[in-house]
Amino acid sequence: MADPVIELSGVWKIFGTAEQAALADAKAGATKAEVLAKHNCVVGIAEASISVMPGEIFVIMGLSGSGKSTLVRHVNRLIEPTSGDIRVLGQDVRALSPAALRALRAERIGMVFQHMALMPHRSVQDNVAYPLELRGSPKGTRWQVSAEKLSLVGLQGYGDRLPRQLSGGMQQRVGLARALAADPEILLMDEPFSALDPLIRRQLQDQFMELSHKLGKTTLFITHDLDEAIRVGSRIAIMKDGRIVQTGTPEEIVTRPADDYVRTFVQNISKLGLITARTVMEPLISFPHFDVANASYAPTTANLDALIGLCSGSTLPVIIQDGGVPVGIVTKDRLLTAIREGR
Amino acid sequence: MEANLIPRFTGPSAPYYTRAFAAIQSRSGFVLSFNPAAAILGPIWAGMRGMSFLFLLLCFLDLLALNQIVSGLGGNTNSAEAARISQLQDTIATRRAEATEAIAAGDTDTATRAAKLADNLQKAVDAAMAETASLTDGASTRVVQGVILLLVIRLATGFFANAIYERRYTAWRGDQTLPHGAPPLRGAVTLALASLIYGVTLYARIGMPPDWLTTFPADKTLFSDTAAWFDAGFEAAYASGQGFFDGLRNSIRILVEGLEIVLVGTPWPVIMLVICTLAWQLAGPRIAVFTAAALAYLAFYGFWELSMQTVALLGAASILCIVIGIPLGIWFARSKTAFAIAQPILDFMQTMPAFVYLIPVIAFFGTGKPPGIIATLIFGMPPVIRLTTLGLTGVAEDVKEAARAYGATEWQVLRGVELPLAKASILAGINQTILMCLSMVVIASLIGAQGLGSVVLTSLQYAAKGQGLLAGLAILLCAMVIDRIVQGSFRKRE
Numbered sequence: 001m002a003d004p005v006i007e008l009s010g011v012w013k014i015f016g017t018a019e020q021a022a023l024a025d026a027k028a029g030a031t032k033a034e035v036l037a038k039h040n041c042v043v044g045i046a047e048a049s050i051s052v053m054p055g056e057i058f059v060i061m062g063l064s065g066s067g068k069s070t071l072v073r074h075v076n077r078l079i080e081p082t083s084g085d086i087r088v089l090g091q092d093v094r095a096l097s098p099a100a101l102r103a104l105r106a107e108r109i110g111m112v113f114q115h116m117a118l119m120p121h122r123s124v125q126d127n128v129a130y131p132l133e134l135r136g137s138p139k140g141t142r143w144q145v146s147a148e149k150l151s152l153v154g155l156q157g158y159g160d161r162l163p164r165q166l167s168g169g170m171q172q173r174v175g176l177a178r179a180l181a182a183d184p185e186i187l188l189m190d191e192p193f194s195a196l197d198p199l200i201r202r203q204l205q206d207q208f209m210e211l212s213h214k215l216g217k218t219t220l221f222i223t224h225d226l227d228e229a230i231r232v233g234s235r236i237a238i239m240k241d242g243r244i245v246q247t248g249t250p251e252e253i254v255t256r257p258a259d260d261y262v263r264t265f266v267q268n269i270s271k272l273g274l275i276t277a278r279t280v281m282e283p284l285i286s287f288p289h290f291d292v293a294n295a296s297y298a299p300t301t302a303n304l305d306a307l308i309g310l311c312s313g314s315t316l317p318v319i320i321q322d323g324g325v326p327v328g329i330v331t332k333d334r335l336l337t338a339i340r341e342g343r
Numbered sequence: 344m345e346a347n348l349i350p351r352f353t354g355p356s357a358p359y360y361t362r363a364f365a366a367i368q369s370r371s372g373f374v375l376s377f378n379p380a381a382a383i384l385g386p387i388w389a390g391m392r393g394m395s396f397l398f399l400l401l402c403f404l405d406l407l408a409l410n411q412i413v414s415g416l417g418g419n420t421n422s423a424e425a426a427r428i429s430q431l432q433d434t435i436a437t438r439r440a441e442a443t444e445a446i447a448a449g450d451t452d453t454a455t456r457a458a459k460l461a462d463n464l465q466k467a468v469d470a471a472m473a474e475t476a477s478l479t480d481g482a483s484t485r486v487v488q489g490v491i492l493l494l495v496i497r498l499a500t501g502f503f504a505n506a507i508y509e510r511r512y513t514a515w516r517g518d519q520t521l522p523h524g525a526p527p528l529r530g531a532v533t534l535a536l537a538s539l540i541y542g543v544t545l546y547a548r549i550g551m552p553p554d555w556l557t558t559f560p561a562d563k564t565l566f567s568d569t570a571a572w573f574d575a576g577f578e579a580a581y582a583s584g585q586g587f588f589d590g591l592r593n594s595i596r597i598l599v600e601g602l603e604i605v606l607v608g609t610p611w612p613v614i615m616l617v618i619c620t621l622a623w624q625l626a627g628p629r630i631a632v633f634t635a636a637a638l639a640y641l642a643f644y645g646f647w648e649l650s651m652q653t654v655a656l657l658g659a660a661s662i663l664c665i666v667i668g669i670p671l672g673i674w675f676a677r678s679k680t681a682f683a684i685a686q687p688i689l690d691f692m693q694t695m696p697a698f699v700y701l702i703p704v705i706a707f708f709g710t711g712k713p714p715g716i717i718a719t720l721i722f723g724m725p726p727v728i729r730l731t732t733l734g735l736t737g738v739a740e741d742v743k744e745a746a747r748a749y750g751a752t753e754w755q756v757l758r759g760v761e762l763p764l765a766k767a768s769i770l771a772g773i774n775q776t777i778l779m780c781l782s783m784v785v786i787a788s789l790i791g792a793q794g795l796g797s798v799v800l801t802s803l804q805y806a807a808k809g810q811g812l813l814a815g816l817a818i819l820l821c822a823m824v825i826d827r828i829v830q831g832s833f834r835k836r837e
Contacts, residue, residue, distance in 0.1 A: 106750030
């Protein structure tokens with residue numbers, strides 16, 4: 001297995017003057033409120049560890065104040081951790097010199113912000129090419145690259161406008177183009193679609209996923225919206241009060257919530273598209289005299305939606321195969337139970 | 344729970360106020376009610392009920408009326424007025440003596456001036472005497488006026504008391520630490536204060552008060568000693584930093600004189616053409632026409648050279664303000680501590696009247712143009728500093744963060760993001776600074792900075808109204824031209 005692209009291990013962030021004393025207490029098990037009362041320090045991140053694999057879209061999901069935006073800023077060291085290890089692309093980020101850190105930020109990490117954070121006084125193309133300009137690229141190259149990236153996000157021909165002449169969704173696409181300008185390996189997306197209205201958000205999610213499949217960038221994606229997390233994420237980490245409560249694939253999170261907090265989140269999520277045949281099938285042994293000839297077949301990765309389609313066309317159960325070999329069976333009864341449980 | 348709040352607020356006479364407040368709150372607009380306690384007790388009612396400002400106001404109004412009554416009854420107004428008249432007569436005698444002396448010495452100028460002053464004073468004495476006479480005549484009228492005034496004040500107090508007190512009640516409900524009720528201690532303090540105020544004032548009017556009661560017994564030696572101490576202090580400070588003060592003075596002199604050589608030394612048609620073209624390019628044709636008219640005024644009335652001197656002073660002062668002020672503003676935007684320390688100093692620089700700091704300035708830098716510019720800097724620099732800081736702190740945090748996330752250095756963030764986004768605010772600061780410098784450059788003629796201000800200054804000294812007015816108009820036109828051009832160019836750029 002490849003090395004992780006981003007690896008945070010045991011990261012703590014305490015905001016306040018008495019950082020170290022507060023850290024010692026927090027590590028010893030003091031609660032957030034106790035640390036605040038005793039040291040006047042806020043625990044931003046507590047013992048967070050994540051590792052993001054190459055090409056993965058790793059989503060950090062949490063409500064406001066859960067520390068998700070703080071955590072993502074540790075990756076490019078916009079925020080200094082109080083303790084813990086941070087490795088990005090094999091480099092120890094905390095040990096980098098200022099110049100090396102700037103090089104990492106400019107060339108290997110692209111970032112998209114919730115409120116776009118475009119520079120209002122620069123044209124769209126100058127915004128897109130800003131990371132290149134900081135590294136001293138000539139204007140010709142900059143304009144060429146920004147034209148390329150703008151067409152990638154479907155904004156060709158808008159280069160000479162000012163950001164305020166564009167709609168919110170278009171502005172965020174400019175933000176995405178800017179993040180891609182230096183062709184970085186990593187994308188950090190801090191609630192990129194949260195400030196947009198639902199229709200535009202959906203549209204941008206689709207566009208982003210298509211782009212992401214095409215470019216295969218390792219992405220750390222922050223959101224407060226579980227639906228969005230499930231739509232875009234290959235893995236999800238759920239944060240609460242600066243702690244990571246659970247990390248797993250969307251299916252794991254939805255089907256096996258680690259605690260009540262996660263459970264309250266996932267209870268309103270439709271699981272039909274997430275639960276696969278592998279989790280609901282029963283062993284073949286239970287049905288020794290089954291009429292195999294007329295049954296329908298499905299792979300283990302088929303979700304409940306697909307199984308419903310197969311079952312509704314026939315009175316017979318569905319046989320689940322793994323690489324062409326029958327490994328289990330799903331009856332109508334079993335399917336109904338699974339739908340009820342997984343609602 | 345709502346109902347028992349009123350007794351808690353009012354303390355004594357709760358049932359009365361409960362009814363009165365209910366009446367007020369039952370209707371919108373003014374509700375007629377009469378509070379006899381307030382009408383009779385006046386300021387004492389207000390004081391007891393914890394309304395100290397109303398207490399002082401009512402005391403003042405009462406004393407106004409009582410003074411009228413007392414003076415009508417034969418207080419010592421007349422004696423005070425008589426003293427003033429005799430003093431004036433003394434001065435007249437001195438002036439007349441001066442006039443005769445000057446005639447004897449053959450100095451007709453001084454003689455006519457002294458004689459004119461004496462005449463003017465004589466007129467004042469005559470008027471004062473007439474007034475005293477009418478005062479004695481109208482004694483009974485004054486008593487009646489006073490009584491009526493007192494009655495009106497008290498009736499008004501009675502009619503408005505409940506409305507005012509009800510407003511106080513509303514405020515108290517939001518902030519229950521406000522004074523409420525009528526505790527005996529507050530009553531006692533109010534009584535003591537009122538008797539002191541009324542007693543001493545009326546005693547000073549009626550009785551034969553000792554001198555120290557009417558004029559504060561100031562110590563004249565204290566004044567002269569402290570002044571001498573300051574003199575010595577300034578001299579010692581100047582001596583210890585002479586190299587620094589002289590160096591500063593000379594570098595500023597080089598700057599002003601350089602500008603003056605350009606502005607005064609270049610033939611006037613060239614300068615006029617340059618200014619008009621500049622106005623046209625920067626601010627458009629309308630302002631160019633206005634500028635040409637203003638320059639024509641300056642030239643035709645012979646103010647050309649003086650106004651160029653003023654512009655040179657202004658230019659030097661503005662350049663220094665901007666060159667020093669913008670970096671300071673940037674520093675204060677970055678360091679909260681530095682800004683916290685600088686804030687009161689900036690306030691002080693702006694609130695301190697010029698008449699106060701002209702003295703230290705001449706103590707260290709003597710008189711002439713450089714000290715004039717230093718005085719101008721003190722007054723003119725705060726706006727550009729403040730607005731630079733304000734503009735920079737107002738730059739959206741996420742845009743700065745984005746720049747950093749793409750690997751910008753702090754210098755790149757400042758130059759590429761912060762300064763461009765704060766530009767409007769900084770330009771407004773520069774405009775304000777230039778105009779404040781102009782007003783101060785004129786005042787700086789008091790310490791020999793020359794220019795248009797010196798014309799107004801001599802006009803003031805010799806009461807030459809026409810000359811002063813023409814020079815004042817010249818200053819106004821300079822200010823308007825500069826303001827129009829600067830503002831116009833900012834607007835054009837946006």
